[in-house]
Amino acid sequence: MINAYVRKDGRKGIRNVVVVAYLVECAHHVSRRIVDGANDSEVHLIGFPGCFPNEYAYRMMSAICTHPNVGAALLVSLGCESMNREQLLSDIRASGRPAELLVIQEAGGTLSTMRAGLDAVARLRAEADQAPRADMAVSELVVGTICGGSDGTSGITANPAVGRCFDHLVADDATCIFEETGELIGCETIMAERAVTPDLAEEIRACVAKAESYYRTMGFGSFAPGNAEGGLTTLEEKSMGAYSKSGSSPISGLLKPGDQAPAGGLYLLDVVPDGEPRFGFPNISDNAEIVEMIACGCHLILFTTGRGSVVGSAISPVIKVCANPDTYRRLSEDMDIDAGRILNGEATLDEVGEEIYQRVISLAQGEPSCSEALGHQEFILTYKAFEPLGPACLPVRQIG
Amino acid sequence: MVPTEKPDGKSSSVAQTLLLHPDDTVLVCISAIAPGDILMIDQVAVSATDAIQVGHKIARQALKPGDTVLKYGAPIGSITHAVPPGGHVHMHNMKSDYIASHSRDRSPNQGKPQP
Incomplete structure (x- = not known):
């Protein structure tokens, strides 16, 4: 408990x-x-x-x-x-x-x-x-996920394993949040099909289109040189891998930074500002996204990495799920979960998904994550502008 | 990797790759590939010509400019230069159909490409 x-x-x-x-x-x-x-x-x-x-x-x-x-x-x-x-x-x-x-x-x-x-x-x-x-039930947990330093293994091991964990948490009626619409460019069609209402599907398509337009104005996609060194070639390839963190549950709603989910389920967080691009890149580094998920009430964050990120966060602990077995060997002191075992057949996606789920529970019970024990408390907040959520974004709220 | 004997008598290895979806036109390398390693592509042995790292992609079939690259059963970009079966598929022969990728030495906002 x-x-x-x-x-x-x-x-x-x-x-x-x-x-x-x-x-x-x-x-x-x-x-x-x-x-x-x-x-x-x-x-x-x-x-x-x-x-x-x-x-x-x-x-x-x-x-x-x-x-x-x-x-x-x-x-x-x-x-x-x-x-x-x-x-x-x-x-x-x-x-x-x-x-x-x-x-x-x-x-x-x-x-x-x-x-x-x-x-x-x-x-x-x-x-x-x-x-x-x-006592706090699993259904009362709010869990966010992010990928940082992705490579060609992220979308095969750590990301789909987090997806399995999310499916388990959503089945428990917990709240799960995935994000970075700029890293979901190319997934809009399949993602919209999972929306619980047609109007929400339209909102999801519109927010990914907004992200694409915003990043085009910035002159860069959300794609770092390390992504390419790790075998990823295009933004949409990275997106497909990132998308698998969301698992297979229906998408219950669309949030913006600072919004709390009205009930358990899977939610997409729109992190790309509304209106004309004004203050620069939507999220200048991974911690800016983590801070926005925390503002939505996330108690903890599942962070997948292939190249090897070491960050944690202020306020909410970060669990590191390492996708690449070579990276795990080099940076094991920073990694909570070795999802790279999936690549050489030492574990299945379901087994690693369950291991992540169990780690979520033990962390919630007080056992620190690696980044937490190492004292990582990164925090970054910059200028942005958002319009309030549209009425179609949270269908659950309307029914409730 | 499984050691095998090449026709010239030198030892070689069968590289491990992963097909993520039956429709895919690329395979994902899950152990490092050296030139000369044997790649099994749909039960056909192909000798690797490139050194390829874990997480990178190889062509499952001959790919020509304009072809859509499929991974996870989904389009992830287009071919810009022809790739033989077993060839490394990456920045040098494919591109995004959304926003162009950038690297440290060549990016859209940093002027002319390096020679």
Whole structure:
């Protein structure tokens, strides 16, 4: 059984993180020193570097500071940036989580704010530790998946194995989220056929078309040189491999960053901004996608890799599923699951899928993943713009 | 890999490949292939001419420019230069039908291709 942390808003977390959030790059150093000084693996650093206002960034910060894995938050502001710090503080407190705010320009500079921040973190830690515990069913888990550093083995071993795990989780009525429509270009037809309603199918086709148009404007597809070195030749080939992470369940809905799924099932997360391309690449690196899945409430992330990524994440632990047996041998200290065994016939897709499922449960029960134990707490948030979800995106909500 | 005897007496190996879907026009290499290794393509032995790494693709049949490449039973791009059966299928002889791929030394926004 999973022994969850119960938040006052009723959500259940599998970790009890005290988050320290800088609200502009100018407060980053002070915030990092506070986190370093706290010397507590469950105190995590997050933040937004921009000084200009951005509705998306505010929504993401608010969603992440009230994430089920977060027990308390310290906001660190320089003082003159655009992020609405008072509103953010009020959002977090409204969720029942203890929260404090430090403004460097008022607190007396770097050292004074660091000292005040360490005191605040100690208070917040003590309050977060009072969170009641309760059983959590598998159906209450929200699990995201991403692939990074894909190669020609990813789509044969790790990705379809995660798909099998997703099928098992969806059968348990858990919520599963897959994403990066820019890495699903070429899969739109087969993907739309899995939508639970014709209108949702149309939304899925439209969001992949949007991704293709956006990436064309950027001048690059979501395809890195390492993908080619690993045997992938085209974006649509990479897409077919990435798509297999979704498994075979019906697609229950389409989310945008920060939206929570209304019920268990499989959901596609649209990470490509709406409107004219404005702020550059949709997701500048894998962690930007992970952060968006966390903003949708993911308790943990299944990360498949062929070339070998080592990243983890702040807030929600990352399980690494290694597709390539050679990479596993080189980077085994970073890998939780050796899916490359499928290539030489040592394991079947079903067996590795079940192994991933069991790892999801043990991680939710508290056993750290490799990246978590190694202290990986990457976090990146940049400018974007989104329109609200259309009415056809969540058919379950309409029925319910 | 299974060692075999080539006609000239030198030892060779039968490389392991994977057919992901019956309609596919490429096979996926699941153990490293060296030139001279034997590739079994639909029960026909073909001698490999290229060194090919795990995860890369080889042609299941002769492919000519304009042919659609099928993997996972789905189109993954088009052939730009002819490939013999058993030949390496990659950036040098196929392209995306969506957005062009880029490499470190040659990318759409970085000016002229390297010589």
